[in-house]
Amino acid sequence: MKHSITIRIPPTVSFLLDRRAPLVWMALLIANIVLFTLSLGSGEVKIPPLDVWLALFGQGSSADQMIIHSLRLPRLITACLVGIAMGVAGALFQGVMRNPLASPDIIGVSGGASVAAVAFLVFGANAGIAWLPIASFVGGAAAAALIYVLAWKDGVSPLRLVLIGIGIQTAAQGLTTLLLILSPIHTTSQAMVWLTGSVYASSWTTVHNLLPWLLIGLPIAIFLVVPLNLLQLGDSIAIGLGGAVQINRLAIILTGVALAAVAVAMAGPIGFVGLMAPHIARMLTGPAFGGVLPAAALTGSLLVITADWVARVAFSPLDLPAGLFTAVLGAPFLLFLLLRSDRHSI
Amino acid sequence: MSQPVLYRPFTRWMGLASGIVLLLLSMVASVKWGWTHIDWTSFFTAYTTDVPTQQQLVIQSTRVPRALIAAAVGASLAIAGALMQALTRNPLASPGIFGINAGAAFFVVVGTSFFAVNSLQAYTWIAFAGAAVAGLVVALLGSSGRSGLTPIKLTLAGAAITALFSTLTQGILVMDQRTMEEVLLWLSGSIVGRKVETLWTVLPFLVVAWGLALALSSSITTLVMGEDVARGLGQRTAWVKGGAALCVVLLAGSAVAIAGPISLVGLLIPHIARALVGHDYRWVIPYCFWLGGTFLLLADIGARYLIMPGSPLMTWLAGTGSTISVDEVPVGVITALLGVPFFITIARRSLSH
Numbered sequence: 007m008k009h010s011i012t013i014r015i016p017p018t019v020s021f022l023l024d025r026r027a028p029l030v031w032m033a034l035l036i037a038n039i040v041l042f043t044l045s046l047g048s049g050e051v052k053i054p055p056l057d058v059w060l061a062l063f064g065q066g067s068s069a070d071q072m073i074i075h076s077l078r079l080p081r082l083i084t085a086c087l088v089g090i091a092m093g094v095a096g097a098l099f100q101g102v103m104r105n106p107l108a109s110p111d112i113i114g115v116s117g118g119a120s121v122a123a124v125a126f127l128v129f130g131a132n133a134g135i136a137w138l139p140i141a142s143f144v145g146g147a148a149a150a151a152l153i154y155v156l157a158w159k160d161g162v163s164p165l166r167l168v169l170i171g172i173g174i175q176t177a178a179q180g181l182t183t184l185l186l187i188l189s190p191i192h193t194t195s196q197a198m199v200w201l202t203g204s205v206y207a208s209s210w211t212t213v214h215n216l217l218p219w220l221l222i223g224l225p226i227a228i229f230l231v232v233p234l235n236l237l238q239l240g241d242s243i244a245i246g247l248g249g250a251v252q253i254n255r256l257a258i259i260l261t262g263v264a265l266a267a268v269a270v271a272m273a274g275p276i277g278f279v280g281l282m283a284p285h286i287a288r289m290l291t292g293p294a295f296g297g298v299l300p301a302a303a304l305t306g307s308l309l310v311i312t313a314d315w316v317a318r319v320a321f322s323p324l325d326l327p328a329g330l331f332t333a334v335l336g337a338p339f340l341l342f343l344l345l346r347s348d349r350h351s352i
Numbered sequence: 353m354s355q356p357v358l359y360r361p362f363t364r365w366m367g368l369a370s371g372i373v374l375l376l377l378s379m380v381a382s383v384k385w386g387w388t389h390i391d392w393t394s395f396f397t398a399y400t401t402d403v404p405t406q407q408q409l410v411i412q413s414t415r416v417p418r419a420l421i422a423a424a425v426g427a428s429l430a431i432a433g434a435l436m437q438a439l440t441r442n443p444l445a446s447p448g449i450f451g452i453n454a455g456a457a458f459f460v461v462v463g464t465s466f467f468a469v470n471s472l473q474a475y476t477w478i479a480f481a482g483a484a485v486a487g488l489v490v491a492l493l494g495s496s497g498r499s500g501l502t503p504i505k506l507t508l509a510g511a512a513i514t515a516l517f518s519t520l521t522q523g524i525l526v527m528d529q530r531t532m533e534e535v536l537l538w539l540s541g542s543i544v545g546r547k548v549e550t551l552w553t554v555l556p557f558l559v560v561a562w563g564l565a566l567a568l569s570s571s572i573t574t575l576v577m578g579e580d581v582a583r584g585l586g587q588r589t590a591w592v593k594g595g596a597a598l599c600v601v602l603l604a605g606s607a608v609a610i611a612g613p614i615s616l617v618g619l620l621i622p623h624i625a626r627a628l629v630g631h632d633y634r635w636v637i638p639y640c641f642w643l644g645g646t647f648l649l650l651a652d653i654g655a656r657y658l659i660m661p662g663s664p665l666m667t668w669l670a671g672t673g674s675t676i677s678v679d680e681v682p683v684g685v686i687t688a689l690l691g692v693p694f695f696i697t698i699a700r701r702s703l704s705h
Contacts, residue, residue, distance in 0.1 A: 107508065111515070156696055165504055169444065169699035172511050173692050176448075176615060180688030183540040187681065202522045277519055330523035337516030341493050344505055344512070 027297030034304035045315040084208035091269040093306020096280030098262035109281035110266035113171035117178030118149020119270035142271030203276035203329020278336020356630035371642035378649040382419035417548035423645035430644025432603035433618025446619035447604035451513030453613030455486020458517040479609035541614035541684015554606035561602035569633035616691025
């Protein structure tokens with residue numbers, strides 16, 4: 007019984023795909039569409055699913071169209087894109103560090119991106135919001151580089167990486183608090199909502215700012231599947247098989263940082279999505295990255311859409327930050343991973 | 353193991369004596385220096401006049417409470433950290449890293465937002481409960497599984513619980529905008545504007561915990577050598593551990609109730625204390641007391657000057673055209689930024705063997 011199918015696109019691309027993977031992708035996609043529709047239809051004004059789709063395609067009542075196109079759709083697309091970015095970034099980090107706990111939040115990328123983004127919101131906001139993802143990327147990359155350098159001691163041990171990540175995260179929180187305190191109070195309350203991780207107040211501008219990063223980042227991530235699979239074998243085998251290990255690793259980390267940072271810039275650090283999504287994806291599709299990456303993207307999107315839906319509707323009229331719910335889900339999930347860690351060495 | 357700096361009893365006593373002097377001098381400095389100029393006459397007569405001057409009012413209402421609170425909180429967090437590091441044999445253990453501060457803070461914010469708790473007494477009990485719950489959860493999670501209690505699992509469990517509690521706290525603050533301004537300052541670990549009554553409320557608990565820590569210190573020294581050794585020597589390890597855990601909850605809970613979560617004091621100070629006097633906890637605990645108190649006092653004085661009108665930071669801020677919403681930097685921010693390099697050094701060292 008074969009568990010995987012081989013995909014070959016001569017001359018360079020060839021990888022194995024778990025047989026389950028396409029089915030899992032379909033299922034996740036359908037779940038995404040269903041939740042997307044339900045979330046679009048719910049809120050102050052309830053719209054039945056069929057009318058949601060009519061409105062999406064420019065049919066149906068003009069009130070429905072207005073609500074969906076100008077209010078709910080940008081927010082949901084943002085949630086979706088942020089989830090995809092976080093899920094893929096998490097999968098890339100976990101793969102390149104061969105560490106099941108490496109996720110943007112834990113290894114400090116979110117923290118660094120947050121500091122830079124808050125600094126930008128407080129001091130540089132008049133430069134224009136389009137620069138926010140870039141500020142955030144620089145912050146995330148700086149934090150990641152710092153952590154990597156500090157964790158280096160005859161190579162980078164996964165444990166040291168995680169511990170130093172926790173340290174940098176603490177420093178980042180200190181800096182963020184300092185910035186918040188130094189900023190005027192209205193910026194503070196704005197930044198607080200943002201810091202809990204929320205897609206509240208997303209507009210088409212948010213979507214336009216996110217989209218180019220994903221359109222570039224995701225194809226690169228797919229190209230990186232082969233080196234990622236190779237890296238799983240360990241450096242010496244990967245080098246023996248002809249992989250350019252160091253360059254590939256740098257490319258993977260940079261792509262991961264870019265995706266995580268842009269998500270943080272647009273929605274704040276929505277916690278634990280980058281940790282959970284790749285794990286759930288791996289449980290569903292098996293370990294080969296060709297299957298994991300799209301599944302992680304779809305799972306990430308599903309998590310953020312759901313969290314945002316619950317945050318928006320369940321406590322109406324309050325509009326809670328989605329990050330609250332991903333944290334409530336994610337912390338126990340992290341602990342579950344810890345408990346399982348005896349079998350899979352952490 | 354490298355030899356401690358002070359290894360003869362005489363030098364240790366001398367170190368302790370000069371340490372206490374240093375602590376007292378730091379308290380004097382904390383009362384004397386700040387935005388409001390205090391002259392020595394007011395300083396010495398602050399509590400003896402019937403008609404206090406402006407300066408004497410500042411001393412009575414702000415400076416003295418602040419100095420006492422900084423000393424008590426710093427000392428308590430350091431001792432709590434030392435006990436935790438001994439109990440878990442984890443060099444990274446501290447109330448901040450293991451989620452105990454975050455747990456206490458979360459409980460307090462829940463209490464104030466949802467149950468309109470505003471009595472100091474209630475505040476304290478809630479903080480204790482939060483510290484205990486978070487500590488228990490982290491300890492249980494960190495020690496479950498086949499390989500038992502490992503440093504890395506404890507640290508990660510602590511990080512997870514910290515992340516969970518601090519996100520929840522932030523979420524509550526977002527919902528409840530009214531209290532945000534004051535709570536934000538408290539949450540970042542601040543001893544500004546605390547009433548001295550807060551300290552009097554928790555002081556009995558603190559004194560009990562300091563005494564208990566000292567009483568247990570000899571047993572803890574034995575326990576650090578290993579549970580089997582301690583049992584072999586006839587120690588009732590469960591009692592010692594339970595007592596030490598109680599100390600941690602009382603110390604960390606009180607500290608959070610007064611000053612909010614102040615990070616990394618509890619991590620950093622015990623390492624310095626051990627470098628000075630080695631692993632004999634009969635010495636480590638008193639050294640933590642004065643080192644922790646002095647450290648937090650000095651950090652607080654630094655925090656004052658950082659944001660004073662005319663300081664480099666404020667000049668730069670004025671240049672960027674930004675106005676600020678508070679007049680003090682919370683000392684917790686300073687300790688976090690100062691402590692992280694040490695955290696990283698310890699993390700690097702502890703994983704190298």
